Amino acid sequence: MSETLPSGYVDRIHHATSVKTIYVVQRPTDTEPGIADFRFNPVFSVFDYGTLQPPIPLDNSTVALMAGYNFERLREAGIESHYLGLVSDGTMLSAAAAIHQGVAPDTLRVRLVNRLLPTHTAAGWDYSLFQSPPSNNFVVPIEFISRVKIGANSSVWKRVDRGELTLGDLGLPPDIRPGDPLPNHVLDYSTKYEPEDRYLSAESARQLTGFTAERWAKINHATAEASRLMTELARSRGVEREDGKVEFVTLDHRGQIDVLGDAVTTLHEDRLILDGTDITKQAIRDAVKRCSPQWAAEIERAKAEARRSGVADFRTLMDPAIRYISPPPEFFERYNALARAFVNHWVSASVYPDDRDLSRRLAEFRQVSG
Numbered sequence: 001m002s003e004t005l006p007s008g009y010v011d012r013i014h015h016a017t018s019v020k021t022i023y024v025v026q027r028p029t030d031t032e033p034g035i036a037d038f039r040f041n042p043v044f045s046v047f048d049y050g051t052l053q054p055p056i057p058l059d060n061s062t063v064a065l066m067a068g069y070n071f072e073r074l075r076e077a078g079i080e081s082h083y084l085g086l087v088s089d090g091t092m093l094s095a096a097a098a099i100h101q102g103v104a105p106d107t108l109r110v111r112l113v114n115r116l117l118p119t120h121t122a123a124g125w126d127y128s129l130f131q132s133p134p135s136n137n138f139v140v141p142i143e144f145i146s147r148v149k150i151g152a153n154s155s156v157w158k159r160v161d162r163g164e165l166t167l168g169d170l171g172l173p174p175d176i177r178p179g180d181p182l183p184n185h186v187l188d189y190s191t192k193y194e195p196e197d198r199y200l201s202a203e204s205a206r207q208l209t210g211f212t213a214e215r216w217a218k219i220n221h222a223t224a225e226a227s228r229l230m231t232e233l234a235r236s237r238g239v240e241r242e243d244g245k246v247e248f249v250t251l252d253h254r255g256q257i258d259v260l261g262d263a264v265t266t267l268h269e270d271r272l273i274l275d276g277t278d279i280t281k282q283a284i285r286d287a288v289k290r291c292s293p294q295w296a297a298e299i300e301r302a303k304a305e306a307r308r309s310g311v312a313d314f315r316t317l318m319d320p321a322i323r324y325i326s327p328p329p330e331f332f333e334r335y336n337a338l339a340r341a342f343v344n345h346w347v348s349a350s351v352y353p354d355d356r357d358l359s360r361r362l363a364e365f366r367q368v369s370g
Contacts, residue, residue, distance in 0.1 A: 067263035068095030081260035146227035244270035
């Protein structure tokens with residue numbers, strides 16, 4: 001039986017690796033973007049595997065509220081996005097209004113664009129569709145990563161160990177060590193639609209999009225400027241921002257109007273350190289590794305095998321006998337409380353009245369986070 005759509009929606013879209021469900025208000029056409037609501041579900045996704053259901057539902061209203069707040073801050077600074085507002089009880093409102101009213105919606109309203117997908121062939125992934133896209137509005141198929149520091153858990157070190165990357169490739173001196181301040185924000189690039197994130201050089205990423213050098217430079221400038229502004233905002237809150245990911249959507253291919261998409265500087269997208277503790281999704285990744293070391297290792301093994309053999313989806317190579325074991329309920333209870341307290345702190349308000357004491361929530365979380 002198909003799901004009955006809530007009033008006001010014409011379609012529902014959900015992807016296996018996404019924590020959000022897209023409720024379509026108005027479908028995009030080949031020439032005009034539509035409108036949709038991104039509703040954040042109480043689940044998480046790690047290691048490119050797909051969504052996992054925790055024993056205690058995650059309060060991902062923290063993601064929506066933080067994203068809306070940050071989009072509005074960036075818009076004030078002249079950086080545009082697909083963001084239109086937050087949605088609470090069917091009514092759209094700004095993040096500023098939601099914070100003033102003390103409400104925490106779990107839904108972002110955005111301009112919805114088409115999803116153009118590369119295809120997998122015997123020769124690898126084929127992005128030729130983007131050289132002459134059939135629509136003038138679409139998601140750019142690259143994730144843009146800004147690195148302020150390269151912490152010990154960063155994927156950069158794995159790539160260096162595998163010989164896929166040198167620090168020189170990122171424009172860094174060879175003596176940089178995990179956690180060292182970088183001389184400048186480093187931009188890095190990965191694919192968006194492949195089952196495993198595939199990292200690319202700047203020029204390889206540009207070629208996949210089919211963008212001109214001038215257009216590519218504009219996107220890189222917007223990425224770097226958003227990174228600078230979000231790093232400054234984090235610093236003003238006593239938070240260290242080590243890295244972050246943004247995505248872009250094209251609203252008009254002919255006019256080359258590319259704006260920020262998805263979400264920006266949330267506990268899912270960025271690596272944020274509070275008093276020495278990573279409070280982002282990395283904390284959940286680490287808990288999963290502690291509870292399911294064999295399962296996490298099997299993902300890495302399957303990814304390596306997929307890279308060697310040219311298999312599109314590493315998950316088809318995983319041993320089903322190796323089972324996932326969830327972190328306990330108490331871990332997620334305390335992570336929820338910490339996330340709510342942190343977002344209160346980030347937006348300088350008590351949207352979550354039961355979690356005003358950030359120091360206390362951080363101390364309680366440390367007790368269960370290894």
